[in-house]
Amino acid sequence: MNKRILTSCLLGLTLAVGGCASNLTGDTYSRSEARAPQTVRMGTVESVRLVQIEGTRTNIGTGAGAVVGGVAGSSVGGGRGSIVTGVLGAVAGGMAGAAAEEGLTRNQGIEITVREDSGQTRAYVQEVDKNVSFAPGERVRILTVNGVSRVSK
Template structure:
């Protein structure tokens, strides 16, 4: 005998997973550091902002959204019919849920960003893209360009 999940249980599970997806993304804002970046020496250079261009940072496509969507889709499919029809509904639900979960993850983790073009004191020019944050920048503003292990950030 196969027990079916009530529709409200499937809906509750879907809402719980959807609410947790934005928490999976890490920020790429200039004023956000990962735990691993703390207590590390960083190179600081000074420069002047020459240009600011708004950009869109694409969302992540990890397996979290795909797997979560597939599980939820399969669970939803298990509530349909019985026998062979139910098995087909589980498979179809898992495939559709996986596709929808991947799309949802990408959409939920997109971010607005800035491409900051900075002329360093040594004359070199750099363009650095970082997620938009509460920090504000203006053309002509003196800024710090902070570098550590190939990661650059601009800070007022």
């Protein structure tokens, strides 16, 4: 019975964390950005470097981890011992769940430094899109909608 509960909790954690993932590439728009007017600026790529985009940190990973850890811990020992191990398991599980959520939702990013035609130089960070690459000297468009900018070809 406890294995079923543990398996169900782990599956729930995986689905919950996966549902939190968002796409931050240059060609992905949120629903609120679709059909909104955009400001378009042109520029030339100065440099490109890979960066890490940290994962999300919500209470979902912590809560799911605490449930899994509490269930797993309470199955150890009996009486007061199972209560103590249940509490310790919940604390450890919560910490592990938070770390797992952040790790699972972490993305490879790219920082693109662009010298805009206006003369300003700005850096933009977005998720790596394996179908699009940027190189120094290349002409690009900077699209801004609702305060969110992205670099596109």
